[in-house]
Amino acid sequence: MGEKSIQKKQYILETARKVFAEKGFKRVTMKDIVEACDISRGGLYLYFESTEQIFREVLKRESEEADDVFGKSISEDATAADILLLFLREQKKEILRKRNTLTKAIYEFYFDEENQNKENVLKKQFDAAVRIIEKLIETGVESGEFVCEDCKGTARNFMYVLEGMKIRSQTYGIRSEDVDREILFVLKGIGVD
Amino acid sequence: MGEKSIQKKQYILETARKVFAEKGFKRVTMKDIVEACDISRGGLYLYFESTEQIFREVLKRESEEADDVFGKSISEDATAADILLLFLREQKKEILRKRNTLTKAIYEFYFDEENQNKENVLKKQFDAAVRIIEKLIETGVESGEFVCEDCKGTARNFMYVLEGMKIRSQTYGIRSEDVDREILFVLKGIGVD
Amino acid sequence: MGEKSIQKKQYILETARKVFAEKGFKRVTMKDIVEACDISRGGLYLYFESTEQIFREVLKRESEEADDVFGKSISEDATAADILLLFLREQKKEILRKRNTLTKAIYEFYFDEENQNKENVLKKQFDAAVRIIEKLIETGVESGEFVCEDCKGTARNFMYVLEGMKIRSQTYGIRSEDVDREILFVLKGIGVD
Amino acid sequence: MGEKSIQKKQYILETARKVFAEKGFKRVTMKDIVEACDISRGGLYLYFESTEQIFREVLKRESEEADDVFGKSISEDATAADILLLFLREQKKEILRKRNTLTKAIYEFYFDEENQNKENVLKKQFDAAVRIIEKLIETGVESGEFVCEDCKGTARNFMYVLEGMKIRSQTYGIRSEDVDREILFVLKGIGVD
DNA sequence: CATGAATGAGAGTTCATTCAT
DNA sequence: GATGAATGAACTCTCATTCAT
Numbered sequence: 130m131g132e133k134s135i136q137k138k139q140y141i142l143e144t145a146r147k148v149f150a151e152k153g154f155k156r157v158t159m160k161d162i163v164e165a166c167d168i169s170r171g172g173l174y175l176y177f178e179s180t181e182q183i184f185r186e187v188l189k190r191e192s193e194e195a196d197d198v199f200g201k202s203i204s205e206d207a208t209a210a211d212i213l214l215l216f217l218r219e220q221k222k223e224i225l226r227k228r229n230t231l232t233k234a235i236y237e238f239y240f241d242e243e244n245q246n247k248e249n250v251l252k253k254q255f256d257a258a259v260r261i262i263e264k265l266i267e268t269g270v271e272s273g274e275f276v277c278e279d280c281k282g283t284a285r286n287f288m289y290v291l292e293g294m295k296i297r298s299q300t301y302g303i304r305s306e307d308v309d310r311e312i313l314f315v316l317k318g319i320g321v322d
Numbered sequence: 323m324g325e326k327s328i329q330k331k332q333y334i335l336e337t338a339r340k341v342f343a344e345k346g347f348k349r350v351t352m353k354d355i356v357e358a359c360d361i362s363r364g365g366l367y368l369y370f371e372s373t374e375q376i377f378r379e380v381l382k383r384e385s386e387e388a389d390d391v392f393g394k395s396i397s398e399d400a401t402a403a404d405i406l407l408l409f410l411r412e413q414k415k416e417i418l419r420k421r422n423t424l425t426k427a428i429y430e431f432y433f434d435e436e437n438q439n440k441e442n443v444l445k446k447q448f449d450a451a452v453r454i455i456e457k458l459i460e461t462g463v464e465s466g467e468f469v470c471e472d473c474k475g476t477a478r479n480f481m482y483v484l485e486g487m488k489i490r491s492q493t494y495g496i497r498s499e500d501v502d503r504e505i506l507f508v509l510k511g512i513g514v515d
Numbered sequence: 516m517g518e519k520s521i522q523k524k525q526y527i528l529e530t531a532r533k534v535f536a537e538k539g540f541k542r543v544t545m546k547d548i549v550e551a552c553d554i555s556r557g558g559l560y561l562y563f564e565s566t567e568q569i570f571r572e573v574l575k576r577e578s579e580e581a582d583d584v585f586g587k588s589i590s591e592d593a594t595a596a597d598i599l600l601l602f603l604r605e606q607k608k609e610i611l612r613k614r615n616t617l618t619k620a621i622y623e624f625y626f627d628e629e630n631q632n633k634e635n636v637l638k639k640q641f642d643a644a645v646r647i648i649e650k651l652i653e654t655g656v657e658s659g660e661f662v663c664e665d666c667k668g669t670a671r672n673f674m675y676v677l678e679g680m681k682i683r684s685q686t687y688g689i690r691s692e693d694v695d696r697e698i699l700f701v702l703k704g705i706g707v708d
Numbered sequence: 709m710g711e712k713s714i715q716k717k718q719y720i721l722e723t724a725r726k727v728f729a730e731k732g733f734k735r736v737t738m739k740d741i742v743e744a745c746d747i748s749r750g751g752l753y754l755y756f757e758s759t760e761q762i763f764r765e766v767l768k769r770e771s772e773e774a775d776d777v778f779g780k781s782i783s784e785d786a787t788a789a790d791i792l793l794l795f796l797r798e799q800k801k802e803i804l805r806k807r808n809t810l811t812k813a814i815y816e817f818y819f820d821e822e823n824q825n826k827e828n829v830l831k832k833q834f835d836a837a838v839r840i841i842e843k844l845i846e847t848g849v850e851s852g853e854f855v856c857e858d859c860k861g862t863a864r865n866f867m868y869v870l871e872g873m874k875i876r877s878q879t880y881g882i883r884s885e886d887v888d889r890e891i892l893f894v895l896k897g898i899g900v901d
Numbered sequence: 902c903a904t905g906a907a908t909g910a911g912a913g914t915t916c917a918t919t920c921a922t
Numbered sequence: 923g924a925t926g927a928a929t930g931a932a933c934t935c936t937c938a939t940t941c942a943t
Contacts, residue, residue, distance in 0.1 A: 131926085131927090133927085134926090134927075137927085153433055155348045155349065155430075156348065158911090158912060158913085159912075159913065159914090160911080160912065160913085168928080168929090169928060169929045169930065170913090170914085170929080170930070170931095171914085171915075171916080171928070171929060171930070171931095172927075172928055172929070174913095174914070174915080175926090175927065175928075178914090179913090233433050235493075236429065236433070236489065236492075236493060237348070237430065237433065239492075239493035239494060240346055240426050240429070240430065240492055240493065245493065245494050245495065249493075249494045251493050251494055252493075252494040255490070255494075279507070282503070282507045283507075285503075285504065285507070286483060286504070286507055286508070288486070289482070289483040289486030289487060289490070289504060290479060290482040290483055290486060291486070292485075292486035292489055292490060293481070293482030293483060293484070293485035293486035293489070294482055295489075296429065296485055296486070296488075296489040297448070297482070297485060299429075299432075299433055300428075300429060300432035300433065300438065300442075300444050300445075301432060301438050301442045301444055301445040301448075302438060310475070310478075311478065311479070311482060314472070314475045314476075314478070314479055315479070318511070324902095326902095327902080351936090351937065351938080352937075352938060352939085353936085353937060353938080361903085361904090362903060362904040362905055363904080363905060363906090363938090363939085363940095364903065364904055364905065364906095364939090364940080364941080365902085365903055365904065365905090367938095367939075367940085368902070368903075371939095372938090517905085517906090519906085520905090520906075523906085539819055541734045541735065541816075542734065544932085544933060544934085545933075545934065545935085546932080546933065546934085554907080554908090555907060555908045555909065556908080556909070556910095556934090556935085557907075557908060557909070557910095557935085557936075557937080558906075558907055558908070560934095560935070560936080561905090561906065561907075564935090565934090619819050621879075622815065622819070622875065622878075622879060623734070623816065623819065625878075625879035625880060626732055626812050626815070626816065626878060626879065631879065631880050631881065635879075635880045637879050637880055638879075638880040641876070641880075665893070668889070668893045669893075671889075671890065671893070672869060672890070672893055672894070674872070675868070675869040675872030675873060675876070675890060676865060676868040676869055676872060677872070678871075678872035678875055678876060679867070679868030679869060679870070679871035679872035679875070680868055681875075682815065682871055682872070682874075682875040683834070683868070683871060685815075685818075685819055686814075686815060686818035686819065686824065686828075686830050686831075687818060687824050687828045687830055687831040687834075688824060696861070696864075697864065697865070697868060700858070700861045700862075700864070700865055701865070703858075704897070710923095712923095713923080737915085737916065737917080738916075738917060738918085739915085739916060739917080747924085747925090748924060748925040748926055749916095749917090749918085749919095749925080749926060749927090750918090750919080750920080750924065750925055750926065750927095751923085751924050751925065751926090753917095753918075753919085754923065754924075757918095758917090
């Protein structure tokens with residue numbers, strides 16, 4: 130597969146991402162993607178053999194990019210509280226975003242039990258986030274920014290609350306104030322206000 | 323519509339519920355329901371015109387029954403802590419149940435924005451549960467069972483955590499111990515252990 | 516499946532038979548049959564799920580009818596030679612027929628090794644014919660009509676010759692005289708001319 | 709067309725032969741051949757324009773080689789019986805061979821009436837074989853090895869029996885003993901045992 | 902009311918064939 | 923000459939939906 134093919138593949142993945150963001154996972158057909166990409170029916174099959182495979186690769190790109198973003202955006206002299214707030218602000222954006230997010234599609238994809246165990250991005254991200262938050266809280270406790278007895282438990286609690294808001298956002302909506310209120314509530318739990 | 327028709331409709335709804343519990347919402351076709359009910363294709367259309375309508379009615383029955391259950395199962399002299407624990411135990415069961423639960427189907431159904439505003443059962447139940455928990459905590463605080471400053475905030479926090487566990491359960495699994503740990507964590511927040 | 520369905524199924528089989536007779540087995544698509552029957556795409560699938568299944572049922576009908584024909588057409592006082600000649604005349608007709616014969620289709624079908632062992636009509640008919648011819652020759656020897664040392668061997672030889680002419684007919688043609696000449700040759704082998 | 713091109717063409721024909729031997733004629737696609745040859749899709753079209761043309765050329769090579777083989781393998785002082793037995797042994801091998809034979813493909817190819825008249829290899833070989841056998845029998849009769857009244861008729865009979873066994877072999881199998889028995893039967897007809 | 906045959910739209914998939922590079 | 927990406931036609935198969943009985 131030449132240079133050009135790789136570019137085309139990337140192009141398809143980008144375009145397909147939009148389709149998944151718009152329609153979720155299950156309702157998307159090969160035809161939808163073909164039309165969005167404005168390529169021929171057979172052309173798509175040169176690169177991918179099913180919506181599932183395409184989605185899997187979209188997810189892979191997505192999570193790689195997510196990792197990148199994380200690394201870059203934190204300045205050297207940020208405190209634990211700064212970083213935690215930054216993280217929560219990002220999460221809030223993600224929770225409130227209705228368009229251009231794969232959240233729904235990802236949930237739908239993993240509702241299928243067959244997909245749950247193969248390289249589960251959702252789980253990976255949840256666990257990674259818990260670890261990061263835990264570290265941040267620990268650091269914050271040491272520096273006197275936070276107060277907390279059970280850092281790991283608290284980190285997990287944070288993540289479940291965020292997850293709860295995410296699913297709520299996708300199923301019956303949530304307002305910016307609602308998210309703020311919850312974030313303040315959990316922050317208060319570690320002595321922040 | 324005669325007595326017999328009503329019974330048949332109920333029968334279809336019960337059977338369809340099983341189908342939705344098994345396959346979620348989006349993957350269910352009229353054909354699936356026809357076959358599960360062992361009725362004729364045309365017959366189903368006499369009662370319902372789409373899987374969506376059927377699901378809506380299944381949901382309605384479901385939430386009515388849920389209300390019934392709640393009413394019945396609480397004894398007269400239970401304390402606030404008793405009732406809260408009972409409630410959490412029920413939630414745990416619901417979270418861990420993989421079969422015979424509509425959770426997935428409900429999420430899938432409400433992922434469709436068109437469905438989110440029409441009589442949203444998920445929202446109704448969330449709000450109702452928050453109110454109940456809030457009342458229980460307030461009662462518990464008065465009786466000295468619990469300690470809590472922001473009862474409403476805490477109630478909401480409880481619910482988001484539960485919601486988070488529910489979606490996690492459906493997308494990459496959760497163990498009984500995981501649920502217990504989280505419940506203990508939030509209970510500790512109101513002075514219980 | 517009601518009376519009417521059964522008739523329709525028969526109608527489809529009859530029509531499909533013509534298609535197979537015309538195009539052989541491999542080149543026939545469900546679409547061909549749908550068009551020949553003038554029914555809808557989906558309609559055909561109510562009755563059959565593949566060209567293979569249809570062909571199998573066409574074959575079944577065909578061989579049942581073949582059996583019927585055999586039973587009927589022999590008069591009471593026919594001699595062994597009469598019957599043998601009748602049989603050979605039928606075979607000749609079959610060999611020379613280009614249209615309205617499944618010969619090609621049957622060969623194509625059984626070229627697929629997967630089909631060779633499941634209820635192989637070709638083998639069944641070959642073996643049955645050998646037995647019949649053997650009996651006829653034996654009877655004819657007893658009545659002095661035929662001369663033969665190895666009746667079974669001769670019967671088999673007859674059938675291989677007929678089979679050879681059949682395949683030749685389908686692959687590069689054979690003339691009526693050619694068939695006659697071969698039949699005379701084998702008949703001479705049992706003392707007939 | 710340069711030297712290199714000719715070699716490439718030969719290479720394609722050799723490889724295609726294997727494909728036809730494996731899959732018959734009808735099921736083979738240009739794609740199959742492209743993949744087997746490991747050349748580009750467009751590349752194949754530089755040399756051939758259809759599977760039919762390729763098969764035709766494969767056949768041509770095949771029959772040329774067949775002629776070569778015949779010429780070589782017969783020693784100077786062989787008797788008619790020796791040569792006939794050699795020929796029959798070759799035929800037996802051909803009949804029993806399941807892999808690496810074009811038999812099925814050839815039959816499938818000539819089932820198409822359009823192909824039957826253009827330079828029909830099957831017919832050519834049949835007729836040639838009849839002539840050779842006839843000559844051999846005649847020679848054998850003169851030398852006292854064989855007894856036979858109608859040499860041409862007998863030669864034809866031989867060939868139809870062989871053809872019958874070939875098609876049987878491809879449609880429902882034949883055992884080595886079966887072939888031997890038939891060969892012995894026809895040999896007995898010319899006074900050999 | 903109830904049936905289930907029938908329809909046709911639409912999704913998935915495979916290939917022969919072309920053509921810019 | 924050679925490549926392989928691209929196209930579009932053709933097939934298979936499934937279902938929502940209708941309708942005569």
